[in-house]
Amino acid sequence: MEPARPALTDASRHRTPIRPLLAALVAVPVLVGTFLTVISTASAATTAIKGVGSGRCVEVPGSSQTNGTQVALRDCTGGANQTFNTTSSRQLQVYGTKCLNAAGGGTTAGTAVTIWDCNGSAGQQWNVNTDGTIRGVQSGLCLDATGAGTANGTLIVLWTCTGASNQQWTTTGGTNPTTTTTTPPAGTTPVARHGQLRVCGTTMCDRTGARVQLRGVSSFWLNWENPGYSQNLSALRWMRDNWNLQVIRAAMGVEPSGAYLSDPNRARAQVETIINNAVAAGVYVIVDYHAHEAHNSRSQAVAFFSDLARRYGHLPNVIWEPYNEPLQVSWTSVIKPYHQAVVSAIRAADPDNIIVLGTPNWSQGVDQAAASPVSGTNLMYTLHFYSCSHGSWLRDRGNTAIRAGLALFVTEWGASHADGGTDGRTCLPEAQAWIDWMRANGVSWTAWKLHTGSDSTNLLRAGAPVSGGWSNYLHGHAPFVVANMR
Ligand code: MG
Secondary structure, eight states, X not given: OOOOOOHHHHHHTTSOOOSOOOTHHHHSOOOOSOOOOOOOOOOOEEEOEEETXXXXXXXXXXXXXXXXXXXXXXXXXXXXXXXXXXOTTSOEEETTTEEEEEXXXXXXXXXXXXXXXXXXXXXXXXXXXXXXXXXXXXXXXXXXXXXXOOSTTOBEEEEOOOOOGGGOEEETXXXXXXHXXXXXXXXXXXXXXXXXXXXXXXXXXXXXXXXXXXEEEEEOOGGGOSSOGXXXXXXXXXXXXXXXXXXXXXXXXXXXXXXXXXXXXXXXXXXXXXXXXXXXXXXXXXXXXXXXXXXXXXXXXXXXXHHHHHHHTTOXXXXXXXXXXXXXXXXXXXXXXXXXXXXXXXXXXXXSSOEEEOOHHHHTOHHHHHHSOOOSSSEEEEEEEETTTOOHHHHHHHHHHHHTTOOEXXXXXXXXXXXXXXXXOOOHHHHHHHHHHXXXXXXXXXXXXXXXXXSTTOXXXXXXXXXXXXXXXXXXXXXXXXXXXX
């Protein structure tokens, strides 16, 4: 029987919890220690940042080392106050310890660009792009010489990207240095081992034809993510090396205020950061259009996937997920036509990467999809479970779908109630039954979610550093999730 699952309850799964820490913490052992170590040394590139419009360089005025000093244009001198190192964490570092920084973590046009002690925050991460722009990872805004100024002393701010010459910069360190300088050696990462994936029968195979079961974690809704765990390259490498993580899911919120529909540049920049990090770390990445009513913004979804497929579809790392969790709407007349539109947009640019299709009723209706599948190649279908709410009756639907020939991917699960565990409980025996079922059927998974708070699906405790090192920060169902990634 279908469990009552009001939309409000489901929505709460995704919001920052406000309840206190509960008993789930004591019900599970703390997992300590490290797994195999794969070291990828990032080589820093040194660069001046020279304005195309001005011919002048970004500098720290007066060679100041004071936190909060706003950077400005000045004749290029090659001095230390004009020399920036691009780091593996996408920072632009000056003097070895200070980083180019969005003042106050600001994400609005006009935010001053300053120097500050390097702290790994998303406001200190930058994408150096092939089109000459330098975009803030957190804001999606462009590094901008104020008022299109070209004179010495013109202050540098964040501004809406316009493509104008006061937002174009030449860098001697190259573009996107973190992806070009840190690609790990062959054979040492999940992507190096498995390469391009494809659907084979009802499961997933790698380039050699061997069956693959990917295991990893999902981000929190990116529009609510703070301080940016899923967007941090060091954290991704740490999860790969200590948790045996093979895939990360970038859950790009769509409908809430501040998410994709209202702030597309920021949302897309966050996703692109995670894609670039996944390339650098050699892990797979699911691009998740994290929506509950995506069929109401179909043209935006088609444009989004069309753009990203054109630019990233050649990468073996990328897996597309066009519709996280449709609600209780018709598969045949609403969801399937949406999928067909998005699939054909992706396939116009990317003929082969796997696409995982959301199913009715919070992605529990895989049996409905099985009765009328979407046509195309390398398509999989989404099944979500939360083990305090969903048991063998939902696995039976999964079995029905598999018997009908569908390949399934569990892009979200929790050892919790369907609301994400606002009561703090975990249901580990039922979760173990699901783990066993997924292993037996070669069903890949990403667990909900890389975030802090009292909900039992929050994997981290408050205070967890943004860059990894979380052995003493596991929370809720995290020890169970981590144990099963290995
Ligand atoms: Mg491809």
